[in-house]
Amino acid sequence: MARLDERMTRELRRLEPPADPAGAYERVVAKRERRRIIRRAQHGVLAFVVVVGTVAGVFGLNRVFRAGTDAIVPEETVENGLIAYTVNRPDGQIQIFVREADGTNPRAITDPPAGETYDSDPAWSPDGSTIAFARSNAHGVSVFVVDADGRNQRELTDPSLSAQEPAWSPDGSMIAFSTGCHDGIMVMRADGTGVRSVVPSENDCPGSPTWSPDGTSLAFNNDGELFVVGVDGTDLRNLTNTSQVYEANPAWSPDGDRIAFVRAVDGDGSSEIWTISPTGTDLRFVAGGELSPLFSAVWSPDGQYLLIEHDEAVFRARPDGSDFQRLFAGFEPAWQPLPRGITETTPTKTPATSPEPEAGLDIGLAFRMCDVSSMGGIDFLGDGTRGSAWTGIPVPDGGICPKLATPAEGYGVAVDFTGDGTADDWSRTIDYCMACGPWDATDLNGDGTEELIVVGQLWSVPDYGVYVVTGNLADGSARLERVRVAAPGHPEAGYEPGAFLTLSAGGDAGISDYISCQGYPDSPVLTQVKSFHPPDGPGSETRTVSITRFVFESGGPARVVGAETFEQPTDQPVPYANQGGKACGVDFFR
Amino acid sequence: MELIDEVAIREFLHTVYPRLVGGLSLVAGSRAAAEDAVQEAVARAWERSERGEEIASLTAWVTTVSLNLARSRMRRVAAERRARSRLGSRERSPSHSPEDRVDVTRALATLPRRQREATVLRFYLGMDVKEVADVLGMSEGAAKTTLFRARRALSRALGDSDLEEANDRGEA
Numbered sequence: 001m002a003r004l005d006e007r008m009t010r011e012l013r014r015l016e017p018p019a020d021p022a023g024a025y026e027r028v029v030a031k032r033e034r035r036r037i038i039r040r041a042q043h044g045v046l047a048f049v050v051v052v053g054t055v056a057g058v059f060g061l062n063r064v065f066r067a068g069t070d071a072i073v074p075e076e077t078v079e080n081g082l083i084a085y086t087v088n089r090p091d092g093q094i095q096i097f098v099r100e101a102d103g104t105n106p107r108a109i110t111d112p113p114a115g116e117t118y119d120s121d122p123a124w125s126p127d128g129s130t131i132a133f134a135r136s137n138a139h140g141v142s143v144f145v146v147d148a149d150g151r152n153q154r155e156l157t158d159p160s161l162s163a164q165e166p167a168w169s170p171d172g173s174m175i176a177f178s179t180g181c182h183d184g185i186m187v188m189r190a191d192g193t194g195v196r197s198v199v200p201s202e203n204d205c206p207g208s209p210t211w212s213p214d215g216t217s218l219a220f221n222n223d224g225e226l227f228v229v230g231v232d233g234t235d236l237r238n239l240t241n242t243s244q245v246y247e248a249n250p251a252w253s254p255d256g257d258r259i260a261f262v263r264a265v266d267g268d269g270s271s272e273i274w275t276i277s278p279t280g281t282d283l284r285f286v287a288g289g290e291l292s293p294l295f296s297a298v299w300s301p302d303g304q305y306l307l308i309e310h311d312e313a314v315f316r317a318r319p320d321g322s323d324f325q326r327l328f329a330g331f332e333p334a335w336q337p338l339p340r341g342i343t344e345t346t347p348t349k350t351p352a353t354s355p356e357p358e359a360g361l362d363i364g365l366a367f368r369m370c371d372v373s374s375m376g377g378i379d380f381l382g383d384g385t386r387g388s389a390w391t392g393i394p395v396p397d398g399g400i401c402p403k404l405a406t407p408a409e410g411y412g413v414a415v416d417f418t419g420d421g422t423a424d425d426w427s428r429t430i431d432y433c434m435a436c437g438p439w440d441a442t443d444l445n446g447d448g449t450e451e452l453i454v455v456g457q458l459w460s461v462p463d464y465g466v467y468v469v470t471g472n473l474a475d476g477s478a479r480l481e482r483v484r485v486a487a488p489g490h491p492e493a494g495y496e497p498g499a500f501l502t503l504s505a506g507g508d509a510g511i512s513d514y515i516s517c518q519g520y521p522d523s524p525v526l527t528q529v530k531s532f533h534p535p536d537g538p539g540s541e542t543r544t545v546s547i548t549r550f551v552f553e554s555g556g557p558a559r560v561v562g563a564e565t566f567e568q569p570t571d572q573p574v575p576y577a578n579q580g581g582k583a584c585g586v587d588f589f590r
Numbered sequence: 591m592e593l594i595d596e597v598a599i600r601e602f603l604h605t606v607y608p609r610l611v612g613g614l615s616l617v618a619g620s621r622a623a624a625e626d627a628v629q630e631a632v633a634r635a636w637e638r639s640e641r642g643e644e645i646a647s648l649t650a651w652v653t654t655v656s657l658n659l660a661r662s663r664m665r666r667v668a669a670e671r672r673a674r675s676r677l678g679s680r681e682r683s684p685s686h687s688p689e690d691r692v693d694v695t696r697a698l699a700t701l702p703r704r705q706r707e708a709t710v711l712r713f714y715l716g717m718d719v720k721e722v723a724d725v726l727g728m729s730e731g732a733a734k735t736t737l738f739r740a741r742r743a744l745s746r747a748l749g750d751s752d753l754e755e756a757n758d759r760g761e762a
Contacts, residue, residue: 118738295701311703
């Protein structure tokens, strides 16, 4: 163990040598003095609060707990069922759970025995009746199977084989698996007999096998490349051949046309999801950029969605990257195939029951939520109806309110369209919640309804998300959606097309952000200025400034109508560098 | 409670700062962002101490706060990097050649944030599991499972059979 620790330590320290502390003391002193000045200036004035705004979102985010799977277009023969995934238990075990596809009704499937036991790599059988998974403990690692209701668990392989990452063949008769870095990729019958090698290991680590839908081939990763091989071990092909790019975790689409995988390119911390054809051509980007790092992607049984693991949570997106939304906290998702006619899931928004009052449940949410803060008097519908908005920290699977929430659990925004004290819809798209809350509501698009502005972050540069209510309350279609940036955006300023719109106002070391507004309320244009100062010390003659102008479309995204990025001398004032007063009806600097 | 004065700050910068910046660079993906976050955290600790706030351990406090700062600035740093790149600016990562960074850096980049942070705290900064748990605000059990996931992913990515074998046995 000590040797392994040393090896990992050596690898990492070779990458990043220690920093030179020369000049650090002077910079710390300068920062301390700046903080003193800021504190004096802000004394009694700056209240760290947060609010999130509302503006229309065309791309519909927030449907995390929405009833039904109305957006899913089922294929002819199979539908999407439950989602299996894994969670970290507080006692140090890893356990397999399932949930409805809308994120509700989590329940445990495995019950790892005492000791450090890790159940991982869940994989559904093609008929949706059984889950295969890998169990690691002091004896080694084995492939197990268990019925979808958690019963009838049995071990298929000997721990000495190190069998893991099981993948069912399309007809359910075989299971492929990797063996860590021992014996390569292997297959066996679904009852654990007939083990044979497909891809032997030769001082490398082939892994993550995935079947072609016709059952004749397997895709897998090895040494940062993607490969396809016949199930009999012949016809091995390298799909990627990219020595400077790392590719891994392939997942074959149900129609056989695409393979999704994770791709890390240039060592800047990015890790993205792409798809490629099974012949190694037609590379297509799915998601990444500011969403990076993205860890893996698996297909929905109907092929309409990808489940993506990102920052210890499960997300769902279309194969073209659109409709990217967070579902719930967890790892290693796998979507249950449901051959037509087997069963139907009927998610509900009915609040869960609890023996004790819970903040989230009390306002009608289907999940528990801690530290709820609220704001009243929001005219979402433009008809004089006054509702409320709340933010809070959803209680993780462990059931304990976190002292300080982490983005892994997501942060909740709930709204009451009617003012009856019950949440009508909610979203988990706040980025930070160190002091989050509903901030304000204003009519950013001039359509007579208010958008909700919610703050999600602290320190001295609060970030604001903008949410809009779409649909109609009368027919039950009203939804809370976070506004995204319309193409082409302003990537140089961090506004990628399709990304959530995040406004920011305030200043911190090296950063000054300003928000101003023109034409409000008749035809408002909101101007966001971001100023990136050079590091403190010599060579700070210039700063980089990005100016982005937005208009907000009714029921749609924020459209960039002006974008420029330039460098300017630091002795010149930043354009639009206001630090107070309302912008489009909202005081972002209060 | 730790006395935080000029002597303590200078000692911290001499002994802890170099390695902490290195570790944070792996988390944040930028040496400049890591330096800025750690310096800012030290300044805040110093200023808070002057106002009478108690800080039990300067190292633990600065590690936690600088991680928080790095997280909250990740998106901003990315925007800055794009802006600088577009303008042909000079900022570059120091020292190592691209070849050195390829495997481990890219594998590390694919890890979820908490796993990446736990890996750096455990293996780069040499913290034990309890210290990792304290800094990341999680239970020791959660720290163990997080490290298990990280080590498994890294060993698979790097093709290290020794690491993989130990991971199979649950040695985190």
